[in-house]
Amino acid sequence: MTAREIVDRVRAGDLDHEAALDALTGVPTAEVDAALGTALEEQFDRLFRHGWQPLELHRVxxxxxxxxxxxxxADAATAFLRGREPVDERWRDQVGRIPRNERRSDRIAVLDAQLDLLCELGRLPAVEILIPPPGTPATTVHHHGDRRILDRVRALLAKAEATDFPAEAESYSAKAQELITRYRIEEVTAPAVDVTPFARRIGVDHPYEGEKASLLDAVARANTCRTVWSPELGFSTVFGFDTDIDAVELLYTSLLVQANRAMTRDEPSRGRARVKAFRRSFLVAYALRIGERLRQVAEREFAGHGDLLPVLRNREVQVHEAAERAFPRTVRARGRRVDSLEGWESGRAAADEANLR
Known part of the structure; x- marks a missing residue:
């Protein structure tokens, strides 16, 4: 068989991985490289053209x-840029932020990785196009206000996550929350411009992906956003306005760090099953309580801006409609099971201690 025939049989499922690797080692190197290179390029081309962004494909x-x-x-994302104009700056920026590993590997390891990757890419479906791929008309996303505020928020949250002193962490996080609220109010009260909701995919890592996705959803709903969780792909799609999604991503990331720290501190020291039940129950309780607290914060912060309520309701309707258009058929997730009262109580307590005003 030629290298291309071997690769095609692998893609069709007619030849298993190990047999294909053995067969390819007996084919001239140049022929193998050309066949595998072409097959991988076809798969990357399919995925990049049908919604996958560089960073999220790299993460998966x-x-x-x-x-x-x-x-x-990483190499494929860089190659996909060549000769394709226009390029959305968000797509180009992601290519530049992909971590690079330049360590050399032996040829058999590379062939093995390429064959396995070819099969994995073939299983990935098309996803919603959120950023136009290179070679298609770019879109303009309105960013209101001073983006440097978000850099200050990131710095404050990083300090809150790093300190071991609760009072100090509370001070940093309270200031971050004030800046986020000010940033959101600034956009809502800005002069009328053509601003529409859009979407961003946020990775949700294992273990306990479902519970973490629930935490993301709780943070999103408190900030007038909606989420759709895709467990088979390991991410949630967050729908909302630019400023609100920025707040959601920052708060979710920080709260998850705080949750992991508290969970590790309080979990039982023995019994794998007991620890697993504790962690799941902890995260379920944590997400529910964080959602309650964030909604209370949002209501209090906007209480002095009663004139903004019609605007906020209109934005919420627009976000809901955007999510419905992108995902007309969704299934409501079942409630998460709680098997550990100890974990539930610890999660509630940790959420009450979490750093937000």
């Missing part, structure tokens, strides 16, 4: 634990 592949495959995604 990198979490499988093979650095060779992660490097192949």
């Amino acid at each position: 592949i990198a979490r499988r634990g093979n650095p060779i495959q992660a490097r192949l995604v």
Whole structure:
């Protein structure tokens, strides 16, 4: 068989991985490289043209634990830019932010990684196009206000996550929350411009992906956003306005760090099953309580701006409609099971201690 025939049989499922690897080692190197290179390029081209962004595809592949495959995604994203205009700056920026691993690997390891990656890419479906791929007309996303505020928020939250002193962490996080609220109110009260809701995919990592997705949803709903969780792909799509999604992503990331710290501190020291039940129950309770607290914060912060309520309701309707258009058929997730009262109570307590005003 030629290299191309071997690769095609792998893609069709007619030849298993190990047999294909053995067969390819007996084919001239140049022929193998050309066949595998073309097949991988076809798959990357399909995925990039049908919604996948550089960083999210890299994340999905990198979490499988093979650095060779992660490097192949990085190289493919860079190659996909060549000769394609116009390029949306968000797409180009993601290519530049992909981590690079330049370590060399032996040829058999590379062939093995390429074959496995080819099968994995073939299983990935098309997703919603949120950023136009290179070669298609770019879109303009309105960013209101001073983006440097978000840099200050990130810095404050990083300090809150790093300190071991609760009072100090509370001070940093309270200031961050004030800046986020000011940033959101600034956009709502800005002169009328053509601003519409859009979407952003946020990765949700294992373990306990479902519970973490619930935390993201709680943070999103408190900030007039909606989420759709795609468990098979490991991310949630967050719908909302630009400023609100920025707040959601920042708060979710920080609260997850705080949750992990509290969970590790309070979990039982023995019994794998007991620890697992504790952690799941902890995260369920944590997400529910955080949602309650964030809604209370939002209501209090906007209480002095009663004139904004009609605007906020209109934005919420627009966000709901955007999510419905993108995902007309969704299934409401079942409530998360709680198997550990100890974990539930610890999660509620940790959420009450979480750093937000």
